[in-house]
Amino acid sequence: MKGKPRMGDENEAAGEEExxxxxxxxxxxxxxxxxxxxxxVRQGITRFLQRFRSDxxxxxxxxxxxxxxxxxxxxxxxxxxPPFMLEERGARLAEALEAAGGLGMPVVIDPPHAGGxxxxxxxxxxxxxxxxxxxxxxxxxxxxxxxLATIDALDAQPLVVPALERLFLRTPxxxxxxxxxxxxxxxxxxxxVLGCGSWAWRFLEEAIEIDLSFQARLVPGPLDAARLHRWFxxxxxxxxxxxxxxxxxxxxxxxxxxxxxxxxxxxxxxxAGTARALWGEALRLPPPDEEQEESAAGNEDAEKQPxxxxxxxxxxxxxxxxxxxxxARDDLMLLQLLLLHDGLEETVARAMLPFEPARxxxxxxSLARAGLVACEDGLWHVPPLAYPSVRHELSSAGFWVDGY
Amino acid sequence: MDGEESISARILRNLDSTxxxxxxxxxAVSALAIVVIEQLTPRILGHAPRRTQHAVMPLLPLARLxxxxxxxxxxxxxxxxxxxxxxxxxxxxxxxxxxxxLKDYVSSLFAGVVAMFERPYRKNDWIExxxxxxxxxxxxFRAVQIVTPDDTVVTIPHGRIWENNVRNANDGxxxxxxxxxxxxxxxxDAGRARRGLRDVAMTSPYLDLARPVVVIVxxxxxxxxxxxxxxxxxxxxxxxxxxxxxxxGKDELARLGCAPxxxxxxVATNEG
Numbered sequence: 001m002k003g004k005p006r007m008g009d010e011n012e013a014a015g016e017e018e019x020x021x022x023x024x025x026x027x028x029x030x031x032x033x034x035x036x037x038x039x040x041v042r043q044g045i046t047r048f049l050q051r052f053r054s055d056x057x058x059x060x061x062x063x064x065x066x067x068x069x070x071x072x073x074x075x076x077x078x079x080x081x082p083p084f085m086l087e088e089r090g091a092r093l094a095e096a097l098e099a100a101g102g103l104g105m106p107v108v109i110d111p112p113h114a115g116g117x118x119x120x121x122x123x124x125x126x127x128x129x130x131x132x133x134x135x136x137x138x139x140x141x142x143x144x145x146x147x148l149a150t151i152d153a154l155d156a157q158p159l160v161v162p163a164l165e166r167l168f169l170r171t172p173x174x175x176x177x178x179x180x181x182x183x184x185x186x187x188x189x190x191x192x193v194l195g196c197g198s199w200a201w202r203f204l205e206e207a208i209e210i211d212l213s214f215q216a217r218l219v220p221g222p223l224d225a226a227r228l229h230r231w232f233x234x235x236x237x238x239x240x241x242x243x244x245x246x247x248x249x250x251x252x253x254x255x256x257x258x259x260x261x262x263x264x265x266x267x268x269x270x271x272a273g274t275a276r277a278l279w280g281e282a283l284r285l286p287p288p289d290e291e292q293e294e295s296a297a298g299n300e301d302a303e304k305q306p307x308x309x310x311x312x313x314x315x316x317x318x319x320x321x322x323x324x325x326x327x328a329r330d331d332l333m334l335l336q337l338l339l340l341h342d343g344l345e346e347t348v349a350r351a352m353l354p355f356e357p358a359r360x361x362x363x364x365x366s367l368a369r370a371g372l373v374a375c376e377d378g379l380w381h382v383p384p385l386a387y388p389s390v391r392h393e394l395s396s397a398g399f400w401v402d403g404y
Numbered sequence: 405m406d407g408e409e410s411i412s413a414r415i416l417r418n419l420d421s422t423x424x425x426x427x428x429x430x431x432a433v434s435a436l437a438i439v440v441i442e443q444l445t446p447r448i449l450g451h452a453p454r455r456t457q458h459a460v461m462p463l464l465p466l467a468r469l470x471x472x473x474x475x476x477x478x479x480x481x482x483x484x485x486x487x488x489x490x491x492x493x494x495x496x497x498x499x500x501x502x503x504x505x506l507k508d509y510v511s512s513l514f515a516g517v518v519a520m521f522e523r524p525y526r527k528n529d530w531i532e533x534x535x536x537x538x539x540x541x542x543x544x545f546r547a548v549q550i551v552t553p554d555d556t557v558v559t560i561p562h563g564r565i566w567e568n569n570v571r572n573a574n575d576g577x578x579x580x581x582x583x584x585x586x587x588x589x590x591x592x593d594a595g596r597a598r599r600g601l602r603d604v605a606m607t608s609p610y611l612d613l614a615r616p617v618v619v620i621v622x623x624x625x626x627x628x629x630x631x632x633x634x635x636x637x638x639x640x641x642x643x644x645x646x647x648x649x650x651x652x653g654k655d656e657l658a659r660l661g662c663a664p665x666x667x668x669x670x671v672a673t674n675e676g
Contacts, residue, residue, distance in 0.1 A: 172603035172656045206613045207606040326450060329638065333609040353609055354648045396453050398578055398637050400613040 021231060022089045022119075023221030024096035027109060030404055033224045035266030036259055042316065070285045072310075080310065081280050082231045089115060089220075090122035096218050097123075097193065103216035105186065110163075111198040111404040112339060113273025113384040114220040117162045120195045124160035129191070132159055134166035137341075137348045141169060144177035151184050158191040165200030165342050170352060179208055186213065198402035199339045219404065222270020229257035231272075232279055263315050267388050269404065277384035282318055284311045321371030321386040327393045330355055331363055335382060335390050336399055338373065343381030427479050434475035438468050458576050462526035465543040469520065508563060512546045515562035519543070524570040530580055530639055532571040533560050539640070553643055579612050579635045582642050584649035586630040589663040594621060594628065600656045605634040608652070610645040612637045627665030 072080065093116075097106050110116030124131050132154065135146050147167045151159075161167070168178040185192055194214065196204070204210040211217075223231065264282075268275035333353060338344055346364060350357040364380055367373040372390060374383045382390050395401045445464060449457045484490050502510055525531045525548060529540045536558045538550035547561045574580035588597065598619045605617040615635040622629045632653060636645035657664075 170607045170609075172600055172607055172652070173659070175603045175607065176600075203613065207603070329641070337609065354644070354651075398612070400637075 020092070020221075021223075021227050022085065022092045024093050024108065024116075024119075024218040025221045026100075027217050027219050027403065030219050030222060030270075032269050032404065033222055033262070033265035036262050072283055072285060077280055077283065080283055081276060082234045084115070084118065086118055086122040089119040090126055093119045093123050093218075094126075100216040100218060105188075105192055105194060105214060106216040106218060107194045107196055107201075107214045109196055109198050109201045109217055109219045109404075111219070111269070111271050111402060112342070112382065112387050113277070114198075114271045114404075115273055116220045117195055119220070120160050120162040120193060123193070124162070127158065129158040129160045129193070130154050132161040132167075134163060137166075137169065137345055140167070140174055141171070141348055141351055144168065144171070144174040145180070147177060147181050148184065151181060155188075156190055159188070160193045160195070161185070162195040163342060164194060164196035164204075165340065168200075169348070170203070170337065170340060175207060178204075182208075182210065182213060197340075197342050198404045199336075200341070202400065202402045203340055220272070222404075223265060223268070223272050223275055224270065225257040225262040225265045228261045228265050228275055228279075232261070260312065260315055269388065269391070271384070271387070271404075274384040274387050278318075278320070279312075281320070281385055282312045282315075284313055286311045320389060321383075322389050323372070323393055324370055327397065328363075329397070330359070331367060332394055332397055332399055334360065334363055335367070335372065336394055338380055338382055339390070339394075339402075343379040345378050346380060349380065423482050427482050430475050430478050430482075434471050437471050441467055441471075458526070458528065458578060461528060462523065462543075462576070464527065465516075465545075466520050469517070469545070508561075509546060511566070512561040512563035515565050516543075516545045516547075519548070519562050519565060523576070524565060525572055526576050528639075529576065530573040530642070532573070533564055533568050536560060574639050578639060579615065579637065580639045580642060581633055581635055582646045582649070584632045584646050584653055586632065586650075586653055586657060587626075587665040588628045588630065588657065589665050590623065590627050592628070592662040593660070596660055597628075597630065597657060597662050600660050601630055601632045601653055604653045604656050605632055605649060608634070608645065608648050610636040610638075610641045610648055624665075 071077075093108070100106050108116045108120055121131060123129070132150055135150065139146050167181065168174045185194065196210075198219070201210065264275055264278050268278055330353075334349065337349060337352060344352075346361055349364070350360045353360060364373060364375075368375065372382065372386045373380050374386075375381075391401055442464060445460065449460055452460075480486070480491075480494075484494055519525065520543075525540050525543075527540050527543055530538070531540060531548075531550060533548075536550060536552065538552040538556075538558060540548055541551050541557065542549040547559045549557055549559050551557055586601065598621060601619045602617055605611055606613075611617070612635040617632075617634045620631040620633065622631075632649055634645075634649065636642055
């Protein structure tokens with residue numbers, strides 16, 4: 001029999017909630033981590049000063065000249081970065097889906113790099129669900145109804161559609177096919193879970209009122225500073241705040257997250273993938289001089305704590321992709337399109353934007369030089385390191401952005 | 405003659421080099437302040453959120469007016485003995501002279517002051533006065549400068565607001581309503597065509613998604629008239645946006661099998 005929970009139960013539940021690293025929440029409970037006031041002011045001033053810089057991107061910093069130490073090689077960096085924890089995420093997603101049952105077909109709205117798609121795929125693998133893989137984008141451009149055949153072929157089987165944004169394009173024909181697809185999904189009797197990028201969801205809310213059809217909505221919970229502290233400490237790293245930066249070494253983690261992680265959580269807007277990429281970008285091997293200084297100083301801290309084997313670049317000195325000057329409106333439209341569809345091939349982008357087709361390639365390569373886009377297997381996308389800057393620029397210029 | 409000299413001597417001060425230098429300094433500092441404000445503010449606000457730009461930019465003419473008024477108030481006591489009688493005499497004489505010689509000019513100046521407070525137009529607004537349509541580039545004391553879609557600068561005296569209606573398409577907002585018209589043969593599925601046109605607007609990269617998209621359908625003697633109404637992200641994109649809606653709208657209607665209407669010339673003219 002269910003009854004009113006006792007006070008002790010509530011405290012216990014609250015304690016469990018604090019312990020939960022990975023969560024899936026209803027969208028209205030999503031709260032973007034806020035930056036410390038000092039950081040907000042600093043960011044404002046930095047962005048203001050950027051207006052007066054040359055439109056040419058600054059030359060990349062020579063690692064030998066970087067006073068904060070050399071960047072880690074890929075293998076070393078991989079060891080130091082926190083694990084993706086797909087099993088844990090998948091388990092939490094399964095619990096959340098169970099709790100949201102009865103509201104109809106569930107949808108996981110996934111902000112860029114937040115890991116919702118990966119959790120869905122893991123869940124499908126564990127439960128033996130089929131995965132609706134997206135067709136090539138060029139096919140969607142010419143024959144958008146292809147997606148219907150994909151779904152029809154999986155008629156009676158439990159299904160996960162991990163990325164709805166890859167099943168349509170922002171064209172009238174594709175929207176028409178998408179309406180039919182969503183109708184077919186709604187008619188399915190076999191268990192079905194839908195995943196959709198947060199940018200595509202925002203667009204589809206206005207374009208086809210998708211939110212009226214799917215009431216059971218979940219979003220990966222944001223990682224605040226405390227959660228990042230615990231997650232980043234998993235590869236046995238100890239984080240200690242020191243004069244604007246963070247020292248990282250082997251050893252147990254303290255209770256309080258450094259202010260550095262508050263800034264990082266706010267900059268990443270709570271997205272796990274973005275936060276992880278920012279953290280990886282900040283990790284450095286200590287320069288030899290500093291190592292000697294540390295050992296020569298012999299101060300109390302050094303005696304009490306093991307000497308750090310990694311440094312984190314002070315937040316102010318962290319070089320992240322940024323627009324070299326005023327962002328061109330064409331570039332912003334292109335970036336918005338990439339975010340909407342979670343990446344696009346150049347040929348497809350050419351067909352979808354009302355610019356001179358040759359110009360699309362030029363703009364993509366120019367944005368890539370600034371680190372704002374990257375190309376993997378022919379698919380151009382906004383990488384996690386660039387996402388905070390791109391989202392901010394789009395929002396400042398009046399373009400619509402996602403809700404997270 | 406002596407009497408006239410004594411009157412002017414009573415009104416005007418003895419202007420020595422120091423007084424002239426003071427006056428010149430005030431003029432120079434005021435001019436510099438105006439130049440700095442007008443040059444620096446747009447640059448500083450260049451990347452500020454558009455709401456901030458639209459809130460601050462219209463204040464520039466007011467700031468310029470304030471600087472000039474302060475400069476005049478500072479200079480007059482240097483040139484004139486600042487007694488009440490002298491000021492009344494000076495201002496009265498100035499008013500009569502100006503009233504006769506520069507009636508229209510002064511009318512535009514007053515209209516400019518009224519325009520600053522009533523704000524029928526602000527910097528960056530898209531306005532239509534008489535036959536002229538364009539974006540406000542500069543708000544002077546006497547006139548407003550607009551840039552037409554053909555990239556022509558038109559200077560319109562503020563005095564035109566006394567006798568002309570001023571149409572302001574965005575009224576301080578960042579965006580404005582754009583309309584694309586389509587004329588179809590009446591034998592088609594109107595529901596499908598309407599939804600197709602809405603999707604055309606929804607899929608335009610220029611669209612401001614937060615504002616409504618509306619398709620209005622009206623039956624005419626010669627066919628069906630569709631008006632697709634939507635807002636672009638930036639008012640400056642209005643012509644590109646309307647062109648994009650028109651080009652892709654025609655493609656979509658053709659895909660849906662809707663034939664264009666062929667109105668009789670007389671009807672087409674009346675429809676205007």
